[in-house]
Amino acid sequence: MSEYQLYCFAQSGNAYRAALMLNLLGADWEPMWVDFFGAMVQRTPKFRAEINEMGETPILVHGKKKLTQSGVILTYLARHSGKFKPENEDDELEAMRWIIFDNQKVNGFLGPFRFLKNFAKPPGDPAVLAFLKGRIDGNLAIVNKRLTGRKFLMSDKPTIADVSMTGYLYYPAEEFGFDIAKDYPAIGAWLERMRALPGWKHPYELMPGHPLVKT
Ligand SMILES: N[C@@H](CCC(=O)N[C@@H](CS)C(=O)NCC(=O)O)C(=O)O
Numbered sequence: 001m002s003e004y005q006l007y008c009f010a011q012s013g014n015a016y017r018a019a020l021m022l023n024l025l026g027a028d029w030e031p032m033w034v035d036f037f038g039a040m041v042q043r044t045p046k047f048r049a050e051i052n053e054m055g056e057t058p059i060l061v062h063g064k065k066k067l068t069q070s071g072v073i074l075t076y077l078a079r080h081s082g083k084f085k086p087e088n089e090d091d092e093l094e095a096m097r098w099i100i101f102d103n104q105k106v107n108g109f110l111g112p113f114r115f116l117k118n119f120a121k122p123p124g125d126p127a128v129l130a131f132l133k134g135r136i137d138g139n140l141a142i143v144n145k146r147l148t149g150r151k152f153l154m155s156d157k158p159t160i161a162d163v164s165m166t167g168y169l170y171y172p173a174e175e176f177g178f179d180i181a182k183d184y185p186a187i188g189a190w191l192e193r194m195r196a197l198p199g200w201k202h203p204y205e206l207m208p209g210h211p212l213v214k215t
Pocket of ligand 1: 011012013014015042055056057058068069070071103111
């Protein structure tokens with residue numbers, strides 16, 4: 001058995017943060033596929049009793065330790081590997097600030113927007129999509145400004161804040177109906193810098209379940 005098991009599925013940008021981190025570290029890990037769309041295991045009492053009471057993916061298992069919330073998983077992996085780790089207390093707090101902003105406002109809106117456009121049955125209400133798109137544009141502009149004239153979110157070196165922010169940003173433009181890298185050039189350039197890191201892989205290569213068999 002591998003050292004780490006990660007409950008994940010290819011369409012999950014939330015899980016991608018953890019999968020990407022494990023791969024960038026060169027960790028010995030294996031994906032455990034979550035049948036999110038078909039059996040919807042995350043909704044079952046068994047999943048909530050035995051795997052994650054919050055009913056969410058990703059979940060990282062490391063020996064006897066089980067961790068959920070990608071921000072917690074990234075923090076744990078950075079502390080244990082010493083890589084992508086903010087350098088001091090101030091940097092740690094700054095990284096947490098961006099991770100929370102990302103979880104709530106950036107990928108926190110992109111995830112549901114893409115879900116409603118591509119996977120929801122029936123598809124999302126246009127008014128809801130328009131609301132989300134407005135929030136997404138505002139928040140991507142904030143990230144774009146932050147990355148203008150900076151290599152990475154915190155400094156010249158990538159940290160867990162950068163790994164977190166990648167969340168949904170590499171999924172194909174057709175899935176969003178707009179091209180994030182083109183519309184936000186500083187984000188586009190930063191995505192290329194992240195892509196150049198050894199161990200980088202696209203979410204559809206890194207996690208199981210793509211292409212999705214639609215039922
Ligand atoms: N903040 C969480 C978000 C996790 C999350 O919402 N994951 C989705 C899959 S992409 C999920 O499991 N959703 C189930 C639900 O909300 O019921 C994290 O970063 O781990």
